[in-house]
Amino acid sequence: MDLRLTREEIAFRDEIRTFLCENIPEAIRNRIAEGRHVGREDYVTCQRILNAHKLATPNWPVAWGGRDWTPMQRYIFGEEVQSNNVPDPLPFNVAMVGPVIIAFGTEAQKQRLLPPTANLDIWWCQGFSEPGAGSDLASLKTRAVRDGDAWVINGQKTWTTMAQWANWIFLLARTNPEARKPQEGISFFLVDMSTPGITVRPIQLLDGGHEVNEVFFDNVRVPADALVGTEHRGWDCAKFLLANERSNIARVGISKSRLRRIRALARAVPAGDGSLWDDEDFRHRVLQVEIDLKALEMTQLRVIASEREGSRTPNPASSILKIKGSEIQQATTELALEIAGPFALPYHDPEAEYPDGANDLPEGFGWADTAAPTYFNYRKTSIYGGSNEIQRNIIAKMVLGL
Amino acid sequence: MNFELTDEQRLLRDSVDRLIGPAYDDLAHRRRIAAEPPGYSRELWAKYAELGLLALPFSEEEGGFGGGPVETMLVMEAIGRGLALEPYLATVVLCGNLIRLGASAAQREALVPAIADGSLTLAFAHLERQARYDLFDVGTYARRQGSGFVLEGEKSVVLYGDSATKLIVTARTEGSRRDPQGITLFLVDADAPGVSRRGFATQDGQRGAAISFGSVAVTESAAIGTVGGAGPLIEQVADIAIAAIAAEAVGAAAALHALTLDYLKTRKQFGVPIGSFQVLQHRAVDMFTALEQARSMEYYAAMMAAETDAPARRSAISAAKVQINKSARFIGQQAVQLHGGIGVTMEYRAGHYFKRLTMIEQAFGDTPYHLRRLDAGGGWLDAA
Known part of the structure; x- marks a missing residue:
């Protein structure tokens, strides 16, 4: 047992860190560190820089522009991206639909779609959830009916993240309503958002921002090759996709970066005759979160080490990453809210532009206005990707045998 | 980075599990053992020795097992699982490491074989009434007398201090009560004149002792490590x-x-x-x-x-x-x-x-x- 990074791993980490700091625009990294709005162009800029250096899709096979990295190298890369405040390569493209196309797509689909997916020329969004199908995803009602050499799609998707910026959507639709089990009559489609009949309606979240949408399908005709994999077997693709989505789900790097900022801000915020950091109770609350995060990081590393050791069955500890990771992310937003104190109150439109490092906002401290919106926004982390209650159901059944 | 155990470590884990795992499965048996002095099983302690567990932290050159924190971890996990009562923490982990890291070659030569074969049990007499968790709060005093020292003071909650054959005692040779400097370790026979021990059961079925030192004379060679620098x-x-x-x-x-x-x-x-x-x-x-x-x-x-x-x-x-x-x-x-x-x-x-x-x-x-x-x-x- 040796829990230190090897010399090679440290060199790899330093190389990635240097690359990110030298190549990803500082203005974008600062905006992320401050919890400010990041626009579509920022994501595209960063992903294209990464892609030009074959760093956008390291998890893909080498033949499709991936890297033959060890699980530890992949982890280090993800960790460096997050803790240096670089936007993750768009997960819908890189972690979700890309691997599905690679695993289930035809050669023609791969040739046509993978290069623009890697370069973010195509921005994908995910059409899974529906108003009546959240945790119970298999009960989805969107229909796709074969009509000659086309499919006709009708229905509604919801919670579709960044659909307003997307030009393609991957979605699950029911193709056989008579199937014995609900999972067995579902197919997986790739759809160009400019196809007539698609409407996107924004849903404003508690932070005031526009992050998710409803997407409506009204007699949307798509070509036969919009189908990926076997007809009626889309659930296989969905399960494969959701398994991939788990990687870096703990988001340790993001929480680390947020805790570094919390320490710096607490030292800068006046309280009494000194700063908030002089308050032992506050410091102890920060430490408790840091300890929890250190334990989670070690848990994550145990999972990665068992992957490398070639274990067939996943390490049971992997199942706690989503629950604990989301709880810690939420705890960091609570600490930031506490630092902001009364200066958390003034509302600013999160998508409005203002100068970098603005300290002359009409009310309060320049940085404090993101505390409450981030706190509100991060409540999503224990809800999306399978709510923490669903995660507990799964662990109880699959790991504990209850 | 890897979390894998070596073959030797796996072997250790399995044999420790076999020995300690089922030893206290029967709670009535555990209660009987706990109730009678020394409050643990001497028979089982001899088997710890046979397996080499009591020699674990010491180097192979001095008759030890050459184990580090991972080996200790494997033994302690088994002790936790098995609700074992033996004074492994007191004798091997606490006193064993004080000796390994602090004692002279001559002291180690005298002590390590006796620890390893199970004949010598030790307790770390350190905690005092006023100290709570402050490791440097030591009021027990060691006064120079001739070439040796005389110890005066009281220790509390000494784990397995009632049955240990020797004690490692912390005493102040200089400085004020909470001074990190000026503390010395002394190896003291548990039945030396002036040592008085009152044993008690702990909440979890183990043993502890309150120990007082009334004008206990020790020689200079009883000091472990630098005088005043412990x-x-x-x-x-x-x-x-x-x-x-x-x-x-x-x-x-x-x-x-x-x-x-x-x-x-x-x-x-x-x-x-x-x-x-x-x-x-x-x-x-x-x-x-x-x-x-x-x-x-x-x-x-x-x-x-x-x-x-x-x-x-x-x-x-x-x-x-x-x-x-x-x-x-x-x-x-x-x-x-x-x-x-x-x-x-x-x-x-x-x-x-x-x-x-x-x-x-x-x-x-x-x-x-x-x-x-x-x-x-x-x-x-x-x-x-």
Whole structure:
């Protein structure tokens, strides 16, 4: 047992860190560190820089522009991206639909779609959830009916993240309503958002921002090759996709970066005759979160080490990453809210532009206005990707045998 | 980075499990052993010796096993799982490491073989009434007399101090009561004139002692390490002990969690196993999460226990103890709750794990103490 990074791993980490700091625009990294709005162009800029250096899709096979990295190298890369405040390569493209196309797509689909997916020329969004199908995803009602050499799609998707910026959507639709089990009559489609009949309606979240949408399908005709994999077997693709989505789900790097900022801000915020950091109770609350995060990081590393050791069955500890990771992310937003104190109150439109490092906002401290919106926004982390209650159901059944 | 055990470590784990795992399965047997002096099984202690466990931390050249924190972790996990009563922590982990790191070659040559063969048991007589968790708060005094010293003072809650054949006593040779400098370790025969011991049972079925030293004369050669310079060694060995009880806690908590799962699967009410109720399932998952987080910090503590950079070691060990304490309390309380009535009786194993876990929380610094210590060191955890 040796829990230190090897010399090679440290060199790899330093190389990635240097690359990110030298190549990803500082203005974008600062905006992320401050919890400010990041626009579509920022994501595209960063992903294209990464892609030009074959760093956008390291998890893909080498033949499709991936890297033959060890699980530890992949982890280090993800960790460096997050803790240096670089936007993750768009997960819908890189972690979700890309691997599905690679695993289930035809050669023609791969040739046509993978290069623009890697370069973010195509921005994908995910059409899974529906108003009546959240945790119970298999009960989805969107229909796709074969009509000659086309499919006709009708229905509604919801919670579709960044659909307003997307030009393609991957979605699950029911193709056989008579199937014995609900999972067995579902197919997986790739759809160009400019196809007539698609409407996107924004849903404003508690932070005031526009992050998710409803997407409506009204007699949307798509070509036969919009189908990926076997007809009626889309659930296989969905399960494969959701398994991939788990990687870096703990988001340790993001929480680390947020805790570094919390320490710096607490030292800068006046309280009494000194700063908030002089308050032992506050410091102890920060430490408790840091300890929890250190334990989670070690848990994550145990999972990665068992992957490398070639274990067939996943390490049971992997199942706690989503629950604990989301709880810690939420705890960091609570600490930031506490630092902001009364200066958390003034509302600013999160998508409005203002100068970098603005300290002359009409009310309060320049940085404090993101505390409450981030706190509100991060409540999503224990809800999306399978709510923490669903995660507990799964662990109880699959790991504990209850 | 790897979390794999070597073949030798696997072998060690398996043989320790075979020896200690079932030794106290029978709670009535455990109660009988605990009630009679010395409060543990001498027969089992001899088997610890046969397996080489008592020689674990010492180097192979001096007849030891050459084990490090990982080997200690494997033994302590088994002790936790087995609710074992033997004075392994007192003799091997605490005093063994004080000797390994502090004693002269001549002292080691005299002591190590006797520890290894099981004939010598030791206790660390350090804690005092006023000290709580402050490792440097030592009022016991060692006055120079001729070429030797005379010890005067009282020690509290000396683990297995009532049955140990020798004691390692901390005494002040200079400085004021809470001064980190000026503390010396002395090796003292437990039946030396002037040593008086009052043994007692601890909450978790183990043994402790209050020991007073009234004009106890020792020779200069009884001092272990530099006279007046024991502070850093005491702190280092306390950190090694924390890593060890972290492992014991994880062993106990894992066994307790498994016991609770069995109960949820077999106990029926309303015609169904109670484990089919979602609220109990989720509680069991939260216990599992607490257990995995504790296990991660157990490994981290084992890695950092041998760290030579003292501030980094201190922060890591304190962080680990905070996590272990938190997980131990949650798992212990919830296991009792999920068992219902049987959980609060002496007749069933769950409650005994709960009691041991609670005493581990109280040992070598509780949660507020370690938060303050981590805070004093700046707190940022940057290992790996």
